[in-house]
Amino acid sequence: MSEFKLRLRRYDPESGSAPYWAEYSVDLEGHRSVLEGILQAKGETDGSIGIRCSCRAAICGSCGVLINGKTALACHTHLDKAARHAKDGVIEVEPMSNMPVIKDLIVDMDAVHWKKQQRVTPWLINKEPIPEREYIAPHESMVDITQSMACIQCGACVSSCLSMEIDPLFVGPAALAKAYRFVGDPRDAQQYERLKDLAEDPHGMYDCTHCFNCIEACPKGVAPMNQIMRLRRVAGDHEIVDRNNGHRHESAFVTLVKDYGLLHEAELLPRSYGGDSWFGKFHPNAGKELLDSLPVVVKGLMRRKMNPKIALFGHKLPKDALGEVQRIFDTVESRPARDELNLYIKGYDEDDSGAQDSGAGGPEHANNAPDQGQPGQEPEESPVR
Numbered sequence: 001m002s003e004f005k006l007r008l009r010r011y012d013p014e015s016g017s018a019p020y021w022a023e024y025s026v027d028l029e030g031h032r033s034v035l036e037g038i039l040q041a042k043g044e045t046d047g048s049i050g051i052r053c054s055c056r057a058a059i060c061g062s063c064g065v066l067i068n069g070k071t072a073l074a075c076h077t078h079l080d081k082a083a084r085h086a087k088d089g090v091i092e093v094e095p096m097s098n099m100p101v102i103k104d105l106i107v108d109m110d111a112v113h114w115k116k117q118q119r120v121t122p123w124l125i126n127k128e129p130i131p132e133r134e135y136i137a138p139h140e141s142m143v144d145i146t147q148s149m150a151c152i153q154c155g156a157c158v159s160s161c162l163s164m165e166i167d168p169l170f171v172g173p174a175a176l177a178k179a180y181r182f183v184g185d186p187r188d189a190q191q192y193e194r195l196k197d198l199a200e201d202p203h204g205m206y207d208c209t210h211c212f213n214c215i216e217a218c219p220k221g222v223a224p225m226n227q228i229m230r231l232r233r234v235a236g237d238h239e240i241v242d243r244n245n246g247h248r249h250e251s252a253f254v255t256l257v258k259d260y261g262l263l264h265e266a267e268l269l270p271r272s273y274g275g276d277s278w279f280g281k282f283h284p285n286a287g288k289e290l291l292d293s294l295p296v297v298v299k300g301l302m303r304r305k306m307n308p309k310i311a312l313f314g315h316k317l318p319k320d321a322l323g324e325v326q327r328i329f330d331t332v333e334s335r336p337a338r339d340e341l342n343l344y345i346k347g348y349d350e351d352d353s354g355a356q357d358s359g360a361g362g363p364e365h366a367n368n369a370p371d372q373g374q375p376g377q378e379p380e381e382s383p384v385r
């Protein structure tokens, strides 16, 4: 047994007082969880501490909190590890971010997380006619969506999302990962409509800024940002040109890196708004954006953060280096089908031939899913691409 100190963020809306910190000491083994520490403080010192929990085994998704400033499941974080990362040895526990606090460590999941889930129509809209027996889905497509199916709806990614902090209307990582679960399912009849809807929404799939926080926060390896990138790639396959310029921006990015070997920043903006070619800058939409950005450009030049020559003509890579970059593009573009690396699936099927059978269940692969609380599992090479 060791003594651990917990500093909990307390808030009781009915008291009319502002939130405050309160410290508690608990005696537990270091491998016990932060949740057990909170429950001991609640059971033995102060029964009014508010915490939501159920399974205590990282399954139900109820106990998301901030531990030392980072979102985590309280039942999935060891006390000794949390104490090591605490700035003064006292483990700080706060309610999750980006959601209103109901009481102490309990946030209102309905107001944000569940509302956003409803936004993406989180159920299968089946194709017609309905087959007489079961609808046999190809094995590969089920492997592809297994990662998003592993979500336990804990809201940790929502709490850590930087875009949502700036734009609370952003559909967000958990809901977009759920959207991919149906976009990637060949039995769903509305793939195009779902994508078009999320591409057109100014708070939709193009609102993610690739900060990787949701990947780091997710206790189940769902990697929501990767699912958002998959949504965008499939939207690109459908050539969905959205009013947010998301598709144009991605195309311009790719073309510029291919042509110059490095990003030509000054061309990126006009091409994103005016069209993915040198003439894009003469489009009225691009002109307006360029005019709006003039103050930033002038400031950048004055502070020597911009080099006028590079801004106008782009970077010049040596010919062989540029050739190397273009060779990568040629290799990728000559592939008959795009590789979607699903790093969630590990190990080989016992019966490799079974992997080719249509309808040979994807769900059992979820058993191979990495559980971040299980150290000692050797990563195996993934056969699934």
Ligand code: SF4
Binding pocket: 157, 160, 161, 162, 163, 164, 172, 173, 207, 208, 209, 210, 211, 212, 213, 214, 215, 224, 225, 228
């Ligand atoms: S990667 Fe995108 S969705 Fe994920 S936390 Fe960052 S901004 Fe949010």
Ligand code: SF4
Binding pocket: 150, 151, 152, 153, 154, 155, 156, 157, 158, 173, 174, 177, 217, 218, 219, 220, 221, 222, 223, 224
């Ligand atoms: S994607 Fe991960 S972090 Fe987000 S709600 Fe699902 S399990 Fe939690």
Ligand code: FES
Binding pocket: 052, 053, 054, 055, 056, 057, 058, 059, 060, 061, 062, 063, 064, 073, 074, 075, 076
């Ligand atoms: S109590 Fe269920 S996930 Fe922590």
